[in-house]
Amino acid sequence: MATTQVVRSEWTKIRSVASTVWTLSLVVVVTVALGMLISALSKNEFDSMGAQERAEFDPTFISFAGMSLGQLAMIVFGVLVVSNEYSTGMIRTSLAAVPQRGSFLFSKIAVAGGLALLVGLVTSFAAFFLGQAMLGEHRAEIGDQGVLRAVIGGGLYMALIAMFSMGVAAMLRSPMLSLGILMPFFFLISNILGNVDATKKVGRFLPTRPAARSCRWSRPSTTTPRTGRGADWGSWACGCSRR
Amino acid sequence: MIELEGLTKRYGEKVAVNNLSFTVRPGIVTGFLGPNGAGKSTTMRMILGLDHPTAGDVRIDGKHYQQLKDPLTYIGALLEAKAWHGGRSAYNHLLCLAQSNGIPRSRVREVLETVGLTAVAKKKTKGFSMGMGQRLGIAAALLGDPRILMFDEPVNGLDPEGIHWIRTLMKSLAAQGRTVFVSSHLMSEMALTADHLVVIGQGRLLADTSMADFIARNSRSYVRVRSPQRERLLDVLHQAGVVAVESGDGVLEVDGGKAEHVGELAAQHGITLHELSPQQASLEEAFMQLTAESVEYHAHSETSPRPSGQQWGDGWKRG
Numbered sequence: 001m002a003t004t005q006v007v008r009s010e011w012t013k014i015r016s017v018a019s020t021v022w023t024l025s026l027v028v029v030v031t032v033a034l035g036m037l038i039s040a041l042s043k044n045e046f047d048s049m050g051a052q053e054r055a056e057f058d059p060t061f062i063s064f065a066g067m068s069l070g071q072l073a074m075i076v077f078g079v080l081v082v083s084n085e086y087s088t089g090m091i092r093t094s095l096a097a098v099p100q101r102g103s104f105l106f107s108k109i110a111v112a113g114g115l116a117l118l119v120g121l122v123t124s125f126a127a128f129f130l131g132q133a134m135l136g137e138h139r140a141e142i143g144d145q146g147v148l149r150a151v152i153g154g155g156l157y158m159a160l161i162a163m164f165s166m167g168v169a170a171m172l173r174s175p176m177l178s179l180g181i182l183m184p185f186f187f188l189i190s191n192i193l194g195n196v197d198a199t200k201k202v203g204r205f206l207p208t209r210p211a212a213r214s215c216r217w218s219r220p221s222t223t224t225p226r227t228g229r230g231a232d233w234g235s236w237a238c239g240c241s242r243r
Numbered sequence: 244m245i246e247l248e249g250l251t252k253r254y255g256e257k258v259a260v261n262n263l264s265f266t267v268r269p270g271i272v273t274g275f276l277g278p279n280g281a282g283k284s285t286t287m288r289m290i291l292g293l294d295h296p297t298a299g300d301v302r303i304d305g306k307h308y309q310q311l312k313d314p315l316t317y318i319g320a321l322l323e324a325k326a327w328h329g330g331r332s333a334y335n336h337l338l339c340l341a342q343s344n345g346i347p348r349s350r351v352r353e354v355l356e357t358v359g360l361t362a363v364a365k366k367k368t369k370g371f372s373m374g375m376g377q378r379l380g381i382a383a384a385l386l387g388d389p390r391i392l393m394f395d396e397p398v399n400g401l402d403p404e405g406i407h408w409i410r411t412l413m414k415s416l417a418a419q420g421r422t423v424f425v426s427s428h429l430m431s432e433m434a435l436t437a438d439h440l441v442v443i444g445q446g447r448l449l450a451d452t453s454m455a456d457f458i459a460r461n462s463r464s465y466v467r468v469r470s471p472q473r474e475r476l477l478d479v480l481h482q483a484g485v486v487a488v489e490s491g492d493g494v495l496e497v498d499g500g501k502a503e504h505v506g507e508l509a510a511q512h513g514i515t516l517h518e519l520s521p522q523q524a525s526l527e528e529a530f531m532q533l534t535a536e537s538v539e540y541h542a543h544s545e546t547s548p549r550p551s552g553q554q555w556g557d558g559w560k561r562g
Contacts, residue, residue: 009343016335017328089326092293097343099292099309
């Protein structure tokens, strides 16, 4: 069984269902729109900020504010791509056509992960540029130190969240169960694990930590625009791919 | 050719398929018959590698399913209806299957034409009726132009026109030299389509025989005769060389005899007849007798069919 055949088949599957279009559209729209809104609000608040706050002002991070909500749509995308097979009964047809489970799952995750990466990068760049446009004179430039890395890291983070969700859905096989575990997990559990001393070490390896870390830590003020969680996401992504 | 050897599937304590060995040969329609819960679907899933056998082996043209390169070109299967994503169009459903097995795109249009779904090819399959769903499942089975076809209860939920279409299709596929393996719980349906019969009950093989043999052995045609002058009639029949058996309640059964012949003999001798009727023990009855012991879920309502010979209240009398 040629893997290219299976990859092509998975691409047909993914592009021919409506859930792909609406979950991924939601990722882009929610992330970009919310990022623009928060950027616009931050710009107006800048004048009333204290010196400390101004020093910590991170335009890149602010324009990514929509990602915390946009990633939920990405989770739904990842979960549905895999669990649809089980909930519809398609899995029997799929495995009869491709009896090699490894090849089947690899192709599915490669195609969906690739698409999520593409959409994640588009979202990340759009959120950055449109967010910066809203920030006006407080904006960061893509050429500034660490910014490009942060923006690419944001896209990578989105793709990895989707793949993480696919993995969970492949184990649980039920869309409701998967979403029921992933949604609270991303909102609550990782925060709790990361904030309790005993579990901090575990929490550090969870995918949501880069986001939480950049929210909690106040950094020494510098004159260069901060790279915020984008960079942290990037390093998490690299860490994951190494592991 | 499909070969099963000692195929066994256990779910915990429960044995779904028990040491099943038979061969499904090409060029004929092989019926796979058994009451509900006999293990037909489990057996078919194991053939496709969707379930792992607890013991035993099943091979397709000498190979395990997993070893087949582009399996849809070897064996096409219609399993339970609606094994697809309802939001995907019929065309795209077949296209993704074709691509995974290196089957050309043009073949998708061909099979849609064959099953008569061309007009709704671009529609989402969730709006399909039961019959359209069966047709789509059959299109998927035919997609790879395979030498072996397997249909699990293909006539379920179909209208008479659809049933006729499927019967004709299965026969023509077998006539092309393909192996056709079709399951059903209806003997009457099998009698019309199958050339060979494999009967299972509670996962065990009960019969592996040609349809003609099964009919010859199990369907008895006889003439039922009732007469107030029974003794005389017996004599007359005996003299004419016709064998009659008494079957209680003053009824005579003339095996293999013609009703006309019996009637004429009676008239010649002035014997009064109260009843003269040709009878055919149905295949359904034969099948029910064969599987009576192995039926998993007995219905206990008065309308439930009873194995012949047993009277209502027999169990009570015995108890």
